[in-house]
Amino acid sequence: MSSMKCSVRLLGAFAALATLALAVSCKGFFVNQPTTVTVNPSAPSLTAAQQENFTAQAAFSDNSSKDVTASATWTSSNPCIVAIISSGSNAGHATDLGTGGSATITASYAGVIGTATATVSTGLTISPCSIQTVGNFPEAVFNRGSSTTFTASGSTGTLNWTTSDPNVVTINSTSGAASFVGAGTATIQATDNTNTGTLYITVQ
Numbered sequence: 001m002s003s004m005k006c007s008v009r010l011l012g013a014f015a016a017l018a019t020l021a022l023a024v025s026c027k028g029f030f031v032n033q034p035t036t037v038t039v040n041p042s043a044p045s046l047t048a049a050q051q052e053n054f055t056a057q058a059a060f061s062d063n064s065s066k067d068v069t070a071s072a073t074w075t076s077s078n079p080c081i082v083a084i085i086s087s088g089s090n091a092g093h094a095t096d097l098g099t100g101g102s103a104t105i106t107a108s109y110a111g112v113i114g115t116a117t118a119t120v121s122t123g124l125t126i127s128p129c130s131i132q133t134v135g136n137f138p139e140a141v142f143n144r145g146s147s148t149t150f151t152a153s154g155s156t157g158t159l160n161w162t163t164s165d166p167n168v169v170t171i172n173s174t175s176g177a178a179s180f181v182g183a184g185t186a187t188i189q190a191t192d193n194t195n196t197g198t199l200y201i202t203v204q
Helices: 002-025
Strands: 034-040 051-053 055-060 065-067 073-076 082-084 093-096 102-109 112-119 125-127 131-134 137-142 147-149 151-153 160-163 169-171 177-180 184-191 196-203
Touching: 034 102, 055 102, 073 082, 082 102, 082 137, 093 137, 125 196, 160 169, 169 184
Parallel strands: 034 112, 137 196
Antiparallel strands: 034 055, 051 093, 055 065, 073 102, 082 093, 102 112, 125 151, 131 137, 147 177, 160 184, 169 177, 184 196
């Protein structure tokens, strides 16, 4: 009889171990995975230097949903048109830095992506834009005393460069070579025969 009890106990132990092994091996199978990520606003129209808070909502396989704005990784197809903070507490905060027509905003969460299309003024796209976070939003920031040469994509002719405030930034009208001479904000413009490009900058 004792031998029978021992056999039953052994069988029970083996069954318990087998159940545990199956549970461990299938652990990843039952994890609730995101199925879609929705970015809002989905198609905003932004004006000069306008700021926008994008959000990301994930839908899951169990039909639940969750705001994943702060957990997602954010990117812009052209940061010199619309710049966005990629991660952290201000993730999804964006600024219209310049012209170009539109930029695609992407939020990626757990391998699933969602997109939005931000429309801005059409025109040439000026770079570089030297993006930094100022306060809670990205800006095109340059250091006082530094210099750079701006270029404009989409140009079809000779460019003429201007600055809205030469006390902040001076620029060579033909080459686009700029010097950042004082703290403040300014607008850089490039104009060819048919198009105008704009970049909104901050000098610190």
